[in-house]
Amino acid sequence: MVAVDGPSGSGKSTLADALARALGGAAGPVPVVRMDDLYSGWDGLADAVPLLVEGVLEPLARGEPGRYRRFDWAAGRYAEAHDVPAGDVLVVEGVGSGARACAPYLSLLVWVEAPRAVRFARGMARDGDAFRPHWQQWAEQEAAHFAAEGTRDRADVHLPT
Numbered sequence: 001m002v003a004v005d006g007p008s009g010s011g012k013s014t015l016a017d018a019l020a021r022a023l024g025g026a027a028g029p030v031p032v033v034r035m036d037d038l039y040s041g042w043d044g045l046a047d048a049v050p051l052l053v054e055g056v057l058e059p060l061a062r063g064e065p066g067r068y069r070r071f072d073w074a075a076g077r078y079a080e081a082h083d084v085p086a087g088d089v090l091v092v093e094g095v096g097s098g099a100r101a102c103a104p105y106l107s108l109l110v111w112v113e114a115p116r117a118v119r120f121a122r123g124m125a126r127d128g129d130a131f132r133p134h135w136q137q138w139a140e141q142e143a144a145h146f147a148a149e150g151t152r153d154r155a156d157v158h159l160p161t
Contacts, residue, residue: 001057001090001105005098005151006112007142008135009119009126011161015112016093023089031084035094037070040078042134044071045141049099052092056084057105095142098151111155118161 002023004016013034020029033056038048056066066084071077084090092102098109114122123131146152 001092002108003097003102003106004091004093004110004112005095007119008095008138009122010112010114012093012112016091020091030089030091032091032093033084035096038068040071041076042137045096045145049096049101053101057102060086060090061105096145098155099149109155110157110159111152112159112161114161
């Protein structure tokens with residue numbers, strides 16, 4: 001299991017997609033679980049980590065399929081369930097994927113980072129003005145999470161983008 005963590009707009013999704021293709025080879029991309037699907041809204045970072053561990057990482061570690069419900073950001077509630085097949089490789093990307101609670105299940109933790117101005121520009125390009133009012137709120141959540149978890153310091157690989 002490979003976790004790709006780092007602050008918003010740093011390039012985690014792009015890297016995770018590339019890793020999924022590379023690790024899957026001719027068989028096609030390996031599964032990717034996105035933390036954005038687990039957060040219960042703009043204040044949902046802390047609650048998403050247990051959902052990942054209990055619903056996906058623990059079952060996969062036992063050789064069983066994982067499962068999570070995708071959060072529908074527009075509707076403001078959890079929606080359909082997604083199965084994660086038991087297999088040899090999984091990529092998990094997003095803030096919180098490298099939390100200490102996830103560490104026992106991870107083979108590799110990749111930390112992706114970029115300057116704040118670059119990350120903000122990427123976030124606005126990706127999410128548009130809908131993200132603007134939430135940027136600071138999310139950035140404060142991320143900073144508190146990363147400080148408490150020591151994610152950057154525990155990463156196996158550091159990748160500036």
